[in-house]
Amino acid sequence: MSRTHMPVVEGWFTGEGDGFRLLGTRCSACASVFFPREDTHCRNPGCPGGELEEVPLSPRGRVWSYTDSQYRPPSPYVTDPELPWRPYALVAVELEAERLVVLGQAVPGVTVGDLAVGMEVEVVPGVLHEDAETVRTTWQWRPVRGRAV
């Protein structure tokens, strides 16, 4: 029996494998990009306001900064208190084309020791948490180094 895959937030990302992308919106009047998506009004105060269209964000960017979470975060972050806490890295990534910085978890196994400011990373699908019925999906950042080259 296959489990249900559910995104942690509806409408923030789409696709699978190499086609996985974060989803933002772009204002048709001023070209400002928003992530998390704005669906009602453009937030550029100098913009008369255009249509907000869904756009995929660049799949690759460069590390703006990074850190990790050595202690178990509180709810509503979902963890299994029965299991020992396993720290994960958090990466803030600058997307050149959109000129914005997006925070995300690093893929499992990547630690702060594997990261550097300016390093190229790519967005990939990941699992935030899962149980017998549901797999809760999210986006994660993975270093590009050593893959494509």
Place this chain on the structure above:
Amino acid sequence: MTDDVAVLGVGLHPWGKWGRGFVEYGAVAARAALADAGLDWRQVGSIVGADTVRGGYPGYVAGATFAKALGWQGARVTSVYAACASGAQAIGAARAQILSGLADTVLVVGADAAPKGFFRPAGGSRPDDPDWLRFRVLGATNPTYFGLYARRRMALHGDTAVDFAQVKVKNSAMGALNPYARYRKRVTAEEVAGSPTVADPLRLLDICATSDGGAALVLSSTDFARRHGRAEAVRIRAVSTVTPRYPNTVLDLPDIATDSAVAVAPAAESFRASIARAAYEEAGVGPEDLSLAEVYDLSTALELQWYEDLGLCAEGEAAKLLREGATAPGGRIPVNASGGLASFGEAVPAQAIAQVCELTWQLRGSAGDRQIPGARVGIATNQGLFGHGSAVLAVR
């Protein structure tokens, strides 16, 4: 330039983990401030409360709860909330009432009874709330944001963990002299380095705790101060409560992403720098005029960031300023003579008010062992979640 308001009285309840309610801490601080001002509570025309989010209705809607605790006397009431900037907003509201002639004297009170461990968002499922989302989606606690800023400084400016530890060493030495501080023990660089990592590169002793505490001010018009025999009272000359400008390109708590700079070029100065500049412009002074500064050292690395945002040094030179001893007592511009959040821990709605209490003691020359000799101009700054600027500039 606006008119000044006078600081007639200041009062604190000691910071700590006392296990009692915020109302008690606020009332103790308020009574101390009233006594310091030489005023009977029944003479005060207005009370402004900075809300805690603890206790159901935000701090039982703080202004009225403090007024009740002191004894109902009919004063005009205001309550404000702006996260870490709540105290500055309360001072700003009080000042506006005084300058507009709505009140001669205003009591400003903030107090908190902080929970154990990480700050966390209110309960329930709220996918439209950025604060809820960053915990739900990323598990991004406040210290992880501090870690991001610290790592960015290391990469850009060459700051080191030793520099960060030195901030704690400096602030703990001042906190040891402050009877209101929660932590009154000097900390060594080795102790910082030996404390567990919380959010790389920051360790437990790089990050401020959450505390119980209460702070209060009695503010008045300068005319009232003169009539009251306090013509020489310390004066608040500026209160900056500015918001960011689009696009805000620094990843601020609690956001998951920055604004995009693709359509509009970002301002040359960061949001934090604009907070200080607005205060300087309103007061007609510059960073070179400061005798001391109280900054929001949620982490050791953030204190260094404030040096640059306040214009105490050029961008990237904060660690150099620290290493030279310029921000220690006896230096050119002592920072966090109170001991800072490093020694207090954060009691959110009280903290910005407590910063102004310290400025007042320093400017009066009554700060005891912590006194910065000849202090004439001081600034207190912080930044509240969701885009709340906060700076208060005081003179004597």
